[in-house]
Amino acid sequence: MPEEPRRQARGQRRMVQLLDAAAVVFAEAGYAKATTNAIARQAGVSPGTLYQFFANKEALAEALAERYRSELAAAHQKAFDPGTAQLPLPDLVDRMIRPMVEVNLENPGFKALFGSGDLPDKLTAPTRALQKAVTGRVAEVLAVRYPELPTDRLETTAAVATQIFAALLGTIVTTPATHRERWIAELNQALVGYLTPLEPS
Amino acid sequence: MPEEPRRQARGQRRMVQLLDAAAVVFAEAGYAKATTNAIARQAGVSPGTLYQFFANKEALAEALAERYRSELAAAHQKAFDPGTAQLPLPDLVDRMIRPMVEVNLENPGFKALFGSGDLPDKLTAPTRALQKAVTGRVAEVLAVRYPELPTDRLETTAAVATQIFAALLGTIVTTPATHRERWIAELNQALVGYLTPLEPS
DNA sequence: GAAAAATACGAGCATTTACTCGTGTTTGTC
DNA sequence: GACAAACACGAGTAAATGCTCGTATTTTTC
Numbered sequence: 203m204p205e206e207p208r209r210q211a212r213g214q215r216r217m218v219q220l221l222d223a224a225a226v227v228f229a230e231a232g233y234a235k236a237t238t239n240a241i242a243r244q245a246g247v248s249p250g251t252l253y254q255f256f257a258n259k260e261a262l263a264e265a266l267a268e269r270y271r272s273e274l275a276a277a278h279q280k281a282f283d284p285g286t287a288q289l290p291l292p293d294l295v296d297r298m299i300r301p302m303v304e305v306n307l308e309n310p311g312f313k314a315l316f317g318s319g320d321l322p323d324k325l326t327a328p329t330r331a332l333q334k335a336v337t338g339r340v341a342e343v344l345a346v347r348y349p350e351l352p353t354d355r356l357e358t359t360a361a362v363a364t365q366i367f368a369a370l371l372g373t374i375v376t377t378p379a380t381h382r383e384r385w386i387a388e389l390n391q392a393l394v395g396y397l398t399p400l401e402p403s
Numbered sequence: 404m405p406e407e408p409r410r411q412a413r414g415q416r417r418m419v420q421l422l423d424a425a426a427v428v429f430a431e432a433g434y435a436k437a438t439t440n441a442i443a444r445q446a447g448v449s450p451g452t453l454y455q456f457f458a459n460k461e462a463l464a465e466a467l468a469e470r471y472r473s474e475l476a477a478a479h480q481k482a483f484d485p486g487t488a489q490l491p492l493p494d495l496v497d498r499m500i501r502p503m504v505e506v507n508l509e510n511p512g513f514k515a516l517f518g519s520g521d522l523p524d525k526l527t528a529p530t531r532a533l534q535k536a537v538t539g540r541v542a543e544v545l546a547v548r549y550p551e552l553p554t555d556r557l558e559t560t561a562a563v564a565t566q567i568f569a570a571l572l573g574t575i576v577t578t579p580a581t582h583r584e585r586w587i588a589e590l591n592q593a594l595v596g597y598l599t600p601l602e603p604s
Numbered sequence: 605g606a607a608a609a610a611t612a613c614g615a616g617c618a619t620t621t622a623c624t625c626g627t628g629t630t631t632g633t634c
Numbered sequence: 635g636a637c638a639a640a641c642a643c644g645a646g647t648a649a650a651t652g653c654t655c656g657t658a659t660t661t662t663t664c
Contacts, residue, residue, distance in 0.1 A: 207639075411609090452653095
């Protein structure tokens, strides 16, 4: 079994380059149609070099998903002080949504790994992990706000909210910046509407 | 330019077989990974025969999308008498949703063409048509219920509602029948919540 | 019943694509 | 500076896949 080589500085830079390139190509073509050769070319590197760092296309996607996961975690960390969960519902939803939209705008590949349903079976694992990370965050917040809610109901709600978010994300990021707020407002309305019945009256 | 041959009875049966087969294979593999040879095999027919009836994979998908469109129209026709649009909102939403879920359960390929975002550019046309047909129906109903709403706002609302629906459709149909109602209820809650602000108070 | 049109076959072609491998260069270590 | 390990190249390979084409059979037309 081949063991991981000890990466030197140059190698680490290359890996970053390759992930950047993958994000671009995934964003343009979608995961399925994205070719490893195209990713290598985008990174200004030969196909052989790509495979020096990533065992296969799947591993590349996995690493990219991992990157997104940590960026998302950071963005949420920044937007959350304790007590946020007690804000009025519309404000809370807005606080959850903004950072995710931002991350998505800065990382065009995100949606390709997060959203689409037409992925080969092999990719379901990393994709699921990413989805689950997001759903988990949502569930945490909901747990604080609605402590009475049973766990399974909480998870269902978080899952649905995440799926609604994912569904509208595509429209939000592909829409020109001028009209973007419009769609963000719709997303807000949808989520607030969905969650309102849970509010203590 | 080759003109369409005048199909005889046998040929028409074959086309139905092929569309059925395509639905199965698309459902199992997704559009991108579905191979035309697999579709032919599923139909119990040689690859050459497939291409006697459909110019290419895209044309096959197009024809299938068209079939779904008409089935959906029929299902909605059946569920709609005039006056339905004036029902209480939860009932109206339920009436819109049920037939679509049914069509989806009976035609597993539907979601593969309707939902996923990772489709090659060539397929966007038929997919768009299908999405647009659904959105159009929703818009019609909304127009009757909310006659005061400006057209653009109406279209936005219909689009969002459709996307929410599409997002949860996957979960609904892949979930075992025993738990299905649970998710349908969530979808209802989401849509009702989204539309409630439009109700005259 | 003969000519024509439609249907059917399936081996195989052309292309794409994930990935390899032999070879050469750069970087770190002693 | 010598040796090894990491990095880099890019032509090439094996497999997959959309689709063709020559040929053979069935159905329709007259």
